[in-house]
Amino acid sequence: MNKLDEAKRLLGPEKAVFLITIDETGKPDARAMAIAKSEGPTLWMMTCKLSDKYRQLSKNPECLLYATDLEDTPSYMELRLRGKIELLDDAESKAAVWRDDYACYFPGGRDDPDLGVLKFTAESGTLQSQAGKEKLAI
DSSP states (O other): OHHHHHHHHHHTTTOOEEEEETTTOOOOEEEEEEEOOEEEEEEEEEEEEESSHHHHHHHHHEEEEEEEEEOGGOEEEEEEEEEEEEEEEOOHHHHHHHHGGGGGOTTTTTGGTTTEEEEEEEEEEEEEETEEEEEEEE
C-alpha cells in the first residue's frame, strides 16, 4: 500500500477533518468538518452559507485540511492537505452529498436555502507517521 492509499483511510465519508481557513484579519480559523464524499484528491463537505467559514472562503479559497487517527495508536498517522475550496450552490452538488442525518442542521433538506457545498481539491500534502514524514504526490 502506498502512502497516499494509507492516508485515504483518514478521509472516508464517516471521518472528520479540521478545516483551517484565513479570517478577515489574516489569522487562521479552525473547525471540525464531516466529510460528505471523497474522490481522489477531492473532498466535499456541507456548510451553512451564513457561516464564518463560508464568508472567509468566498474571499480566500486557500485552506488546509488536517486529519489524524488518535484511536489507532500503533499505526498513528496525521495528514495535512493544502488546497483550495470551491463554493457550490447547485442542486446537483447538494444531492450528491446529502445525507438525511444533516436534516438537524438543514431542516429544508437538500433544498434548504442556507445549505452550501464545499468542494476541496488538494494541491499538496504531508503524511506523518511513526515511520517519519513524507510529502505526498497529489
